[in-house]
Amino acid sequence: MAKHRFRVTVDATPEASGRPLVFEFDSHDDLIALADRIGKSGDDDLLFFVGLKLFGEALLARRDDPLLKEFRPHFGELMKAIKSKG
Secondary structure, three states, rough: OOEEEEEEEEEEOOOOOOOOEEEEEEEEEOOOHHHHHHHOHHHHHHHHHHHHHHHHHHHHHHHHHHHHHHHOOOOOOOOOOOHHHO
């Protein structure tokens, strides 16, 4: 399965201080195309969608973690329901 590479940058607003957070990750989904397909465009929608996808990638990377193992099937059901919309 082809992977898509993304860079996430979180910058503080001018009122806040601090260094930006920057990291890269691979995803089996093209997140931008998927967000467009399911109509994610507002800040709240994108926050939910990107956060959920980042959490999913972290779950995959930690698939043997006993704490998360029980949660994975439920997460999979949620993602299937979200992806089927649109």
